Amino acid sequence: MSGRVRIVDVASLAGVSTATVSRALSAPETVGRATRDRVMEAVRATGYRVNGAARDLRQQRARSLLILAPNLANTFFSRIFSAIQEEASAAGLAVQISDSRIGREKLVSLGYDGRADGIVLLDGAIDPDVVNGWRLPMIQLCEWNEAYRAPRIGIDNAAAARMAVEHLADLCHRSVLHVSGPDGNVLAVTRREGFSDGVAARGIAGTTLAGDFTLEAGACAARRWAELRPRPTGVFCASDECALGFISECAALGFGVPDDVSVVGFDDIDFAHRFLPALTTIRQPREALGRAAAKALVNLLGLAQVADPGDPAIAPTIVVRSSTAPPPTDDSRVATITLD
Amino acid sequence: MSGRVRIVDVASLAGVSTATVSRALSAPETVGRATRDRVMEAVRATGYRVNGAARDLRQQRARSLLILAPNLANTFFSRIFSAIQEEASAAGLAVQISDSRIGREKLVSLGYDGRADGIVLLDGAIDPDVVNGWRLPMIQLCEWNEAYRAPRIGIDNAAAARMAVEHLADLCHRSVLHVSGPDGNVLAVTRREGFSDGVAARGIAGTTLAGDFTLEAGACAARRWAELRPRPTGVFCASDECALGFISECAALGFGVPDDVSVVGFDDIDFAHRFLPALTTIRQPREALGRAAAKALVNLLGLAQVADPGDPAIAPTIVVRSSTAPPPTDDSRVATITLD
DNA sequence: GCAGCGTCTGGAATCGATTACATCGCAGGG
DNA sequence: CCCTGCGATGTAATCGATTCCAGACGCTGC
The missing domain is CATH 3.40.50.2300 (Response regulator)
Incomplete structure (x- = not known):
């Protein structure tokens, strides 16, 4: 019993309205104790999971952020992706990745189709018209471009x-x-x-x-x-x-x-x-960079409670x-x- | 003029119904030449882009696939991700990534929230109950688990x-x-x-x-x-x-x-x-592996026209x-x- | 002149949740 | 005893597209 369970199924099993089920799940304190328990039990019994597309449509957000990198095969990014995904996951966001060289049309769509709430840009060579055309919170990470209207994170x-x-x-x-x-x-x-x-x-x-x-x-x-x-x-x-x-x-x-x-x-x-x-090399703290970018983006999305000031820990060091x-x-x- | 343009805006500008706009965009041959031109012009003029969430909801699919890997920081995966994303992009699919160690609850949700149409599993150590609970097409890549009900791709x-x-x-x-x-x-x-x-x-x-x-x-x-x-x-x-x-x-x-x-x-x-x-090493053709997995998944999703038989090119070789x-x-x- | 058919288009239902607003019951104050 | 206020719940609108169904129109063939 799962897969195609909708909120109405849960509602009818619990003997309440869909509104109450929705509230029981997303704002439990607004629902009476007994009702809430009944709803939760019905959720368990049916194996209900909210449908992301429906929720995204109604709430006008995607609970997801997009990482754009100039070459996904570049191993330099691995640790950055990992850090971003960790932070994003903690904030309840999914992570979408794309190579930034997929072609102009597809690129434009990515920022427009409403399936990402924000973008981490690791590429400074995308056409600024495309980037500035997106009406989404963005963070430039590592690479940057003066023409992009977005805050930057990176080392000096x-x-x-x-x-x-x-x-x-x-x-x-x-x-x-x-x-x-x-x-x-x-x-x-x-x-x-x-x-x-x-x-x-x-x-x-x-x-x-x-x-x-x-x-x-x-x-x-x-x-x-x-x-x-x-x-x-x-x-x-x-x-x-x-x-x-x-x-x-x-x-x-x-x-x-x-x-x-x-x-x-x-x-x-x-x-x-x-x-x-x-x-002997100059160390770029990639994990810290990724983490900082993700945190900054989460802040821009207004999802964070505490706004932390720019992380001063992101300084390059030489490792002899x-x-x-x-x-x-x-x-x-x-x-x-x-x-x- | 962009950002919040909906299909009704395009429709009214072109003097047609939303149904016609939708058809003009997704099945142009079913719309009259003159009407189609008028619609396309209105699309250009307004900068309209379809809303992914709305379309996903109606069509009951996400145009997206999910990659689950045991450690995103592992550079071994870079080339695989890159290949998967290329194939996915060619098939019109977005790519979502997640570390498979994000916790059981979040993991279960990932396969259930309707935001991915299929999964590429690079981790053979996830609880089989979780994996088999997902009602999505899946491909096991590189690692595998006998208990997962999903086809495998990898070297011998x-x-x-x-x-x-x-x-x-x-x-x-x-x-x-x-x-x-x-x-x-x-x-x-x-x-x-x-x-x-x-x-x-x-x-x-x-x-x-x-x-x-x-x-x-x-x-x-x-x-x-x-x-x-x-x-x-x-x-x-x-x-x-x-x-x-x-x-x-x-x-x-x-x-x-x-x-x-x-x-x-x-x-x-x-x-x-x-x-x-x-x-001297045993070569795993990672790009071919990623590509094969993506292709196989696209096939499972019924998006491919031609079904290609299992790729025999995925054989390990020794590089002396x-x-x-x-x-x-x-x-x-x-x-x-x-x-x- | 009319039935029949094919092409193009529009009206309206639909996907599945969230949420503004209305309603109901009950407790407490006047 | 009535009225106000508040908490809990239900009703129905809403998000923005896709798509079923039916209608309009123009042709062809009899």
Whole structure:
């Protein structure tokens, strides 16, 4: 006995009206004790579950939030999704996910079909007209776009990049390479700016190669790096994936990390501390980020009792491991240092 | 002009009834040419989008499928989610995700609230009463449970494990270790069985250590392995994560892979081919698996025109890379071989 | 000229809940 | 004793689409 039980079935079994059943379930204190017990018993007996579509239609909300990410296959998002879903679930919300590259028409519909109450945007490259056309509460997470009319949550990417440069400079590297993300990407641009600022501040030489955050981009950058003269002794990759690709290809080319070159990553993905060598990297607290975004969205939806101020805990930190060390001390380098 | 446009607004602007607007949108061929054009123009002018909740209620379906996974933070699922979402999107379905450990009550609701038309189950450890209580089309993917009344899609885990053993045996390893998943898990159990079978078939020595698929489990297993006498020269880990943890800890203990010990993983995650050494592993075609599951579910929902037979392409393969090699030829081993 | 048929369109029921408003009974104050 | 007020409950409107059914219209063929 289940599946197609409606509220009228419960009502007739309990000998009350549907209004009373509805109230007994959603506002128990407004229903008399005896009646409530009778209703609850009928609910149990029939196995009744409210029909979401009917409730959503009547209440004009979907009890659901939508996550839009530029590539669901990217493992970087896993922990963020997990955190968002936990928070959402706690607030009684379901979680819908979609790749943001499903095509303009479908994308527009997603924000319009009334099946999500709010959106977590992990993509800063969607057409702003589409995004601003949605009349839903939104939060930008990690990536962002100035044109979107929505609050942002994320780390200070420029500061994070500067930390990486600082670290390499502190180890006495005088020439560093940045393997960045693609030109159009805000994260890539901001981290590159931070890199440039850091390099300028420390008076060291900085070079940039554009990549796209992937393993292959890192490997490709390693081959380019090997041909540079003089070769930078420190490398800052815009993502851990990229850094691992770089290190892996270095090994194939006969270079050791950190003996021949120091490498700093970005993100602190799960594997970073188990890579060989363990990767020095900028930690993005992904779980905290996801949680903060979900909380902020729940707040915007007016579902939270307590409004908490912006979480100050979302700061990037550098995690120093074994992929960075002082630069190799070959003759030319010693000579250079002596000249200073 | 948008957001709160209803079908009646479009109808009155176009000077037709709501029935006609509805038909013009969902079955254009049943509406006269002139009328259809007028309706479409009104749709454009008003920016009308159908209300999903209303349509779902009337049609008694949600145009949405639910993915249930035991841990959304597990990066293994990323590619699967991505593939499922692609197929679902192509079939006009939204994708909802949930961690399957959200608590029994919430879990029961998920399958009952009418907001999903079908479920992709990636968890074989949910209470069968809950799962079988759902009256929705379901597909079990990767993990499974005999008690669930739902078709399964996944690789042959026992055969896959045997392939790993074969590979090690072919390299002349005579004593191999299996770092398995946790006891209750079907994947762990099946792979362990395959391991045992393989070992027996080749007449070599096999030992098993229970882990839980994680990096740390692999690292822990490495420490245990180092204390074994004699030490197995080949290791088959039940997941790539575990294998990477094992190799990483081996390095910390002063053992080299594959010089001192050969390691085979399972899954072929993205990093496997870039790890140092590149990991020999059993490839699970995750994208194909996700795609097949989504297609099968779409078929069950009766949304597909063509029913395609079970995809035979979903077979595990072994990808041989650099983490496996013949066993080290120390004296004791040479002696043993000589005795054969 | 008319029956018969096919095409297009509109009226109204329907999906299943929530909720504004009305009603009823009873307790307490004037 | 009547009236007010309040708590508990029922009646019916409502959310916004889809779809059954029937009617209008134009043609064809006899």
